[in-house]
Amino acid sequence: MRQKRILIGAVVIMLLISIPVITVVVFQNRQGNVVGTSETITTSEMAVSETIVPETKNTGMTESVKESVTESETKAIISAPEELEHLLAENGNTAEQIAAIGCRQLITVESSGSNALISFYRLSDNEWIKDERLSCSGYVGANGVTEDMHEGGYATPKGIYSISDAFYIYEAPVTGLSSFQITNDSYWVDDPNSVYYNQHIEGLENKDWESAEHMIDYTTAYEYGCVIDYNTHAVYNAGSAIFFHVSYSPTAGCVGTDKTMMLEYLSVLDKSENPYIAIV
Numbered sequence: 374m375r376q377k378r379i380l381i382g383a384v385v386i387m388l389l390i391s392i393p394v395i396t397v398v399v400f401q402n403r404q405g406n407v408v409g410t411s412e413t414i415t416t417s418e419m420a421v422s423e424t425i426v427p428e429t430k431n432t433g434m435t436e437s438v439k440e441s442v443t444e445s446e447t448k449a450i451i452s453a454p455e456e457l458e459h460l461l462a463e464n465g466n467t468a469e470q471i472a473a474i475g476c477r478q479l480i481t482v483e484s485s486g487s488n489a490l491i492s493f494y495r496l497s498d499n500e501w502i503k504d505e506r507l508s509c510s511g512y513v514g515a516n517g518v519t520e521d522m523h524e525g526g527y528a529t530p531k532g533i534y535s536i537s538d539a540f541y542i543y544e545a546p547v548t549g550l551s552s553f554q555i556t557n558d559s560y561w562v563d564d565p566n567s568v569y570y571n572q573h574i575e576g577l578e579n580k581d582w583e584s585a586e587h588m589i590d591y592t593t594a595y596e597y598g599c600v601i602d603y604n605t606h607a608v609y610n611a612g613s614a615i616f617f618h619v620s621y622s623p624t625a626g627c628v629g630t631d632k633t634m635m636l637e638y639l640s641v642l643d644k645s646e647n648p649y650i651a652i653v
Contacts, residue, residue: 450469450499451468451469451472451496451499451500451501452468452499452500452501453468453494453500453501454494454501454503457479457481457494457501457503460481460483460651460653461533461651463653464531464532464533464651464653466533466651468501471533471649471651472496472499472501474647474649475647476496476646476647476648476649477495477496477646477647477648478493478494478495478496478641478642478643478646478647478648478649479493479494479495479496479501479648479649479650479651480492480493480536480617480638480648480649480650480651481493481494481650481651481653482511482513482529482628482650482651482652482653483653484513484517484518484529484652484653486517487512487513487514487515487516487517487623487624488510488511488512488513488623489510489511489512489513489628490508490509490510490511491507491508491509491510491511491628491630491634492507492508493507493508493638493641495646504641506637507634507637507638507641509630509631509634510630511620511628511629511630511631511634512620512621512622512623512624512628512629512630513528513529513623513624513626513627513628513629513652514526514527514528514529514623514624514625514626514627515527515528515623515624515625516528517529518530518531518652518653519531520532522603522604522611522612522626523610523611523612524563524565524610524611524612524613526612526626527625527626528626529615529624529626529627529628529652530603530604530612530615530626530652531652531653532603532651532652533649533650533651533652534601534602534603534615534649534650534652535602535647535648535649535650536550536599536600536601536602536617536642536648536649536650537550537551537599537600537602537644538550538551538552538553538573538599538600539551539552539553539597539598539599539600539639539642540552540553540554540555540588540595540597540598540599540600540616541554541555541596541597541598542554542555542589542592542595542596542597543596546597546636546639546640547636547639547640548599548639548640548642549641549642549643549644549645549646550599550639550642550643550644550648551644553573555588555589555595556575556589557589558575558576558577559573559574559575559587559588559589560573560574560575560577560585560586560587560588561573561574561585561586561588561613561614562574562582562584562585562613563582563584563585563586563613563614564582564583564584564585565609565610566582566583567581567582567583567585568581569581569582570582570607570609570613571604571605571607571612571613571614572607573600586614593619593621594618594619594620594624594627594629595616595618595619596619596632597618597619597632597635597636597639598616598617598618598619598627598635599616599617599618599638599639599642600615600616601615601616601617601627601628601650603615612626614626614627615627615628616628617629617630617635617638617650618635619631619632619635628650628652
């Protein structure tokens with residue numbers, strides 16, 4: 374009898390221990406589906422906030438635009454005109470993300486075929502403000518804007534890129550950008566097989582290319598302009614020599630506007646403001 378009581382007591386104790394364990398397992402399993410879903414959403418949201426521009430085939434987008442943006446940086450409340458938000462959304466971006474990479478001057482290029490509307494925004498006190506004086510018509514490549522860039526495509530790359538050096542042929546412009554004068558020795562290499570592909574080169578001492586733009590031959594287009602930092606890693610055949618320059622007609626892939634407006638843009642662009650250009 375005593376052994377039976379001990380046995381029954383042991384069974385009762387085991388049952389008492391197993392019931393909460395089973396309950397916990399069931400609870401966790403039920404919650405697991407919910408938590409799993411929550412974690413998936415959070416990861417996706419973080420991926421969007423960390424990467425400003427997703428990889429796009431052959432675009433060679435400016436690397437700094439794809440840098441990670443920390444959660445604290447994206448928390449800043451940045452206001453922007455609806456038209457700017459809409460344009461940035463076409464590249465999968467927001468005004469907050471552009472501000473988070475340190476950009477405080479932004480040129481926008483909204484294309485329609487080979488024509489374009491060019492605008493300028495500056496960031497002041499967490500607000501993107503449009504400078505109406507700089508709104509003007511312009512041009513992109515003869516074949517419009519594309520995400521599938523290649524040499525000789527006569528198209529302009531879609532995306533957001535930093536602006537670097539200004540250039541000129543005759544008289545130096547007033548500008549806050551670093552600048553170089555185009556001379557008879559100035560070339561921009563467009564041969565994908567060259568180690569200097571998509572680079573500005575002075576002279577022919579180290580020539581290894583079959584093709585390059587002799588920049589001084591373009592006396593109208595390159596009288597004034599600035600470099601759009603497209604394909605800075607020189608991805609093979611992904612396109613080269615993408616500039617913002619003087620133009621009165623569709624281009625071979627650059628962004629263009631008339632000389633008066635080009636000089637206006639150069640006069641306000643400042644390297645300390647980390648200027649970018651958004652092309653759609």
